[in-house]
Amino acid sequence: MNKNKLFLLDAYALIYRSYYAFIRNPRVNSKGQNTSAVFGFVNTLEEVLRKEDPSHIAVAFDPPGPTFRHVEFEAYKAQREATPEDIKWSVPVIKEIIRAYNIPVLEVEGYEADDVIGTLAKRADKERFDVYMMTPDKDYGQLTEPHIFIYKPRYGSNEFELMDDRRVTEKYGLSHPGQVIDLLGLMGDTSDNIPGCPGVGEKTAVKLLQDFGSIDNLLKHTDQLKGALKKKVEEHTEQIRISRMLATIKTDVPIEVDEDLFMRQQINDEALRTIFEDLEFRTLLSRVLKEDTPPPASKVPVQGDLFSLFNAPVTPDSSDAVALPTGFTDLGSTPHDYRMTTTEQERKELAALLSAQKEVCFDSETTGVDPLESELVGLSFAFREGEAYYVPISADREHATNEIAIFKPFFENRDIVKIGQNIKYDILQLRQYGIQVKGKLFDTMIAHYLLNPEQRHGMDYMAESYLQYRTIHIEELIGPRGKNQKSMREVDPSVVKDYAAEDADITLKLKNILEEEIIHNLVGHLFHLVEAPLIYVLADMEWTGVRLDLEALKELSWQYSAELESIEHEIAAMAGMPFNVNSPKQIGEVLFDRLRIADKPKKTKTGQYKTSEEELEKLRNRHPIIEKILEQRGLKKLLGTYVDAFPLLVSDRSGKVHTSFNQTVAATGRLSSTNPNLQNIPIRDERGREMRKVFIPDEGCLFLSSDYSQIELRIMAHLSGDSNMVEAFAKGQDIHAATAAKIYKIPLEEVTGDMRRKAKTANFGIIYGISPFGLSERLNIPRGEAKELIDEYFVTFPGVKQYMDNSILQAREKGYVETLLGRKRYLPDINSRNATVRGYAERNAINAPIQGSAADIIKMAMIRIFKRFEEEQLRSKMILQVHDELNFNVFPDELEKVRQIVTYEMEKAYNLDVPLVIDLGVGKNWLEAH
Numbered sequence: 001m002n003k004n005k006l007f008l009l010d011a012y013a014l015i016y017r018s019y020y021a022f023i024r025n026p027r028v029n030s031k032g033q034n035t036s037a038v039f040g041f042v043n044t045l046e047e048v049l050r051k052e053d054p055s056h057i058a059v060a061f062d063p064p065g066p067t068f069r070h071v072e073f074e075a076y077k078a079q080r081e082a083t084p085e086d087i088k089w090s091v092p093v094i095k096e097i098i099r100a101y102n103i104p105v106l107e108v109e110g111y112e113a114d115d116v117i118g119t120l121a122k123r124a125d126k127e128r129f130d131v132y133m134m135t136p137d138k139d140y141g142q143l144t145e146p147h148i149f150i151y152k153p154r155y156g157s158n159e160f161e162l163m164d165d166r167r168v169t170e171k172y173g174l175s176h177p178g179q180v181i182d183l184l185g186l187m188g189d190t191s192d193n194i195p196g197c198p199g200v201g202e203k204t205a206v207k208l209l210q211d212f213g214s215i216d217n218l219l220k221h222t223d224q225l226k227g228a229l230k231k232k233v234e235e236h237t238e239q240i241r242i243s244r245m246l247a248t249i250k251t252d253v254p255i256e257v258d259e260d261l262f263m264r265q266q267i268n269d270e271a272l273r274t275i276f277e278d279l280e281f282r283t284l285l286s287r288v289l290k291e292d293t294p295p296p297a298s299k300v301p302v303q304g305d306l307f308s309l310f311n312a313p314v315t316p317d318s319s320d321a322v323a324l325p326t327g328f329t330d331l332g333s334t335p336h337d338y339r340m341t342t343t344e345q346e347r348k349e350l351a352a353l354l355s356a357q358k359e360v361c362f363d364s365e366t367t368g369v370d371p372l373e374s375e376l377v378g379l380s381f382a383f384r385e386g387e388a389y390y391v392p393i394s395a396d397r398e399h400a401t402n403e404i405a406i407f408k409p410f411f412e413n414r415d416i417v418k419i420g421q422n423i424k425y426d427i428l429q430l431r432q433y434g435i436q437v438k439g440k441l442f443d444t445m446i447a448h449y450l451l452n453p454e455q456r457h458g459m460d461y462m463a464e465s466y467l468q469y470r471t472i473h474i475e476e477l478i479g480p481r482g483k484n485q486k487s488m489r490e491v492d493p494s495v496v497k498d499y500a501a502e503d504a505d506i507t508l509k510l511k512n513i514l515e516e517e518i519i520h521n522l523v524g525h526l527f528h529l530v531e532a533p534l535i536y537v538l539a540d541m542e543w544t545g546v547r548l549d550l551e552a553l554k555e556l557s558w559q560y561s562a563e564l565e566s567i568e569h570e571i572a573a574m575a576g577m578p579f580n581v582n583s584p585k586q587i588g589e590v591l592f593d594r595l596r597i598a599d600k601p602k603k604t605k606t607g608q609y610k611t612s613e614e615e616l617e618k619l620r621n622r623h624p625i626i627e628k629i630l631e632q633r634g635l636k637k638l639l640g641t642y643v644d645a646f647p648l649l650v651s652d653r654s655g656k657v658h659t660s661f662n663q664t665v666a667a668t669g670r671l672s673s674t675n676p677n678l679q680n681i682p683i684r685d686e687r688g689r690e691m692r693k694v695f696i697p698d699e700g701c702l703f704l705s706s707d708y709s710q711i712e713l714r715i716m717a718h719l720s721g722d723s724n725m726v727e728a729f730a731k732g733q734d735i736h737a738a739t740a741a742k743i744y745k746i747p748l749e750e751v752t753g754d755m756r757r758k759a760k761t762a763n764f765g766i767i768y769g770i771s772p773f774g775l776s777e778r779l780n781i782p783r784g785e786a787k788e789l790i791d792e793y794f795v796t797f798p799g800v801k802q803y804m805d806n807s808i809l810q811a812r813e814k815g816y817v818e819t820l821l822g823r824k825r826y827l828p829d830i831n832s833r834n835a836t837v838r839g840y841a842e843r844n845a846i847n848a849p850i851q852g853s854a855a856d857i858i859k860m861a862m863i864r865i866f867k868r869f870e871e872e873q874l875r876s877k878m879i880l881q882v883h884d885e886l887n888f889n890v891f892p893d894e895l896e897k898v899r900q901i902v903t904y905e906m907e908k909a910y911n912l913d914v915p916l917v918i919d920l921g922v923g924k925n926w927l928e929a930h
């Protein structure tokens with residue numbers, strides 16, 4: 001080997017590879033920038049510099065504009081999709097980073113990076129360099145020689161495949177590397193739109209080259225070919241020659257090997273620091289610039305003999321290393337000190353140690369995913385990075401309760417901050433064992449959600465994104481999902497120890513990063529005063545649960561089943577034939593082939609008629625059968641999703657349903673609920689409303705429902721400052737009637753029901769950026785009338801139009817919009833060239849601040865009410881939240897107190913320029929109260 005090692009990197013090949021490596025879970029920073037390509041490229045570069053220590057290095061880019069290949073063959077690379085906007089943004093950033101590394105950026109007009117690298121490789125080889133062409137592209141094989149290598153990154157690994165001329169010829173079955181040109185000329189290359197010869201794949205191309213040696217010789221002896229292959233080669237002779245030309249990498253580009261320029265230099269620390277800080281690459285700052293590196297875990301015994309009771313610290317063993325993505329680590333390659341307590345004395349000493357801390361991260365291992373039905377298997381704790389403790393818990397309930405009780409003073413200490421990932425689950429789990437967690441909370445899942453609402457928030461994903469760390473996955477312990485999956489109770493505690501302790505340790509590390517991020521991104525107020533305190537509120541609501549009238553559900557099931565059967569008979573009669581009304585295919589055939597209710601019905605890609613609810617709504621007035629089909633679908637969904645499903649979700653322990661409220665699902669900030677989903681109970685039709693009758697209070701109690709009145713319109717009035725809208729709310733007018741009066745220019749008392757209906761639809765529709773077409777569809781009026789209605793609306797409320805325009809402008813400038821409390825909604829598509837995609841982002845720019853502010857306000861109201869109930873020591877409970885509505889189980893002797901608290905705290909939750917008003921009702925069930 002030669003003394004000098006020259007690495008030549010094909011920039012775009014590596015950038016695209018990095019971008020698509022993260023395509024399912026892109027890295028997006030708090031500014032909404034997709035940094036996947038940049039992060040992947042830097043990691044790859046770092047890996048090369050660390051592993052290979054090149055003496056010389058350069059990075060080649062394709063120049064803007066056409067190259068000689070485009071001139072020769074217009075279709076060259078023509079079918080490639082447009083470069084993703086995120087890659088376009090990444091390229092200048094990557095160039096800036098490369099220059100901060102003091103590595104030359106190479107571009108030669110008219111030539112691709114392949115040609116620049118090919119030329120330099122051949123010339124550097126003559127100057128006694130070992131040359132490493134870093135690329136995943138196979139066409140570089142033609143350049144290989146004993147001292148010219150392809151240095152190819154392996155997908156999903158931090159390893160690289162090294163290929164010299166011998167390896168290339170062996171891999172493709174060729175006699176020399178130059179035949180790679182002819183190989184690609186025959187088989188083509190779809191990524192570069194090199195057509196090759198139709199019908200000739202790699203195997204056929206290799207066989208032809210083994211038989212004829214080259215394309216030139218093949219084309220001279222096509223008479224020796226037979227059948228279809230002979231015909232294809234002869235018919236595409238010119239195309240084969242063009243393909244060979246396109247596949248040939250030039251080695252005579254006007255560029256020289258500048259040994260001084262390419263020599264490895266010291267990096268520009270200050271420039272790199274500025275770039276990494278701006279991109280929020282904190283782990284790269286630590287790894288590359290050796291800044292803010294956490295101190296190693298203490299190896300000195302502390303707190304008496306506590307540490308001596310446990311296992312010795314673990315240091316990485318390279319023999320256990322598993323292939324990881326470039327730049328990633330895992331438990332086997334990371335120093336750590338994870339310990340397990342096995343005796344009562346150890347538990348007591350650990351509990352005392354925890355109680356002496358200011359903040360502690362904890363996690364629970366359980367037998368299932370439902371915290372109200374599963375049992376604790378173990379608890380893990382961490383308060384210093386790199387150290388963690390695991391406490392196995394007995395399967396015997398009495399013993400388990402005693403073991404956990406040792407930690408009760410710690411958990412219920414209000415002065416200790418409790419850290420966790422989805423900590424509400426752990427709070428509910430501990431409540432089963434008589435422990436009420438207290439103190440401030442830091443939930444990493446919620447913190448990440450505030451920073452990146454559109455992303456995933458699981459610990460495994462965050463560990464990879466922020467720490468470049470691959471965690472132990474639970475499937476490694478209990479197996480894949482399915483009937484053969486084990487319970488955590490069945491896994492040996494010594495095996496669970498590393499998994500559980502790692503969870504606590506990694507969550508603590510993430511907390512230390514995310515805490516700075518939420519401050520830096522100005523969402524600390526939202527996190528600490530709204531989202532974190534709300535965890536306790538939601539945990540209590542879930543624990544309390546909601547009572548269902550099972551007899552009423554049974555009656556509804558019988559009633560709706562009979563109605564469903566009757567409707568299906570009516571549909572068959574209208575169709576003039578029996579058919580399966582649950583089959584979209586058969587519905588399409590009946591509607592469009594038999595009844596011919598549309599001239600040009602839409603079809604799916606498979607040729608089947610489109611019969612979705614959205615499509616059928618557009619055809620509702622074409623035939624009475626449509627109305628019945630929609631009614632049948634709604635009733636069937638009501639039965640399957642709610643009426644027949646709810647009884648199965650009633651807990652044996654409590655006799656109630658315990659929905660799970662989610663804080664990190666809806667990007668708008670709204671809560672969602674699962675198991676069951678109580679947010680989507682239909683209320684538009686009579687049957688849906690009837691469903692609310694089955695939600696009842698506890699025996700001897702009342703059901704109280706309190707709903708914000710038109711909160712989103714009130715927020716619009718506040719944000720827009722429109723004087724007409726503010727005045728209407730300030731006077732307590734019916735906003736829809738007032739809107740109609742303004743639009744139609746008539747006195748308020750002359751507004752008809754139809755006018756009010758249209759104004760109401762316009763009021764709510766415009767918040768969601770409705771178009772004239774959409775409004776005409778919704779109101780069943782001509783599009784011209786809908787356009788006039790919208791135009792007149794904006795004349796009436798000019799401040800609303802100004803707000804909408806400003807919101808879109810802000811989103812274009814900043815990449816996000818904000819709620820009243822600073823909740824950010826990132827809109828990466830706001831500047832998209834695709835009008836449909838951009839339009840969707842623009843509508844979100846208008847609506848997200850309104851819907852998100854409404855979500856923030858009701859969350860603040862929930863926290864205030866919960867606190868007041870605790871202070872007043874009320875037995876009544878908040879039990880449900882559905883969008884802008886709160887529901888309560890109320891003891892009769894507390895009714896007036898609850899009514900007073902709920903009204904005051906909801907209406908005073910936030911000070912808008914217009915009053916917040918609620919509608920409050922009380923009854924024997926949800927329907928009566930609502």
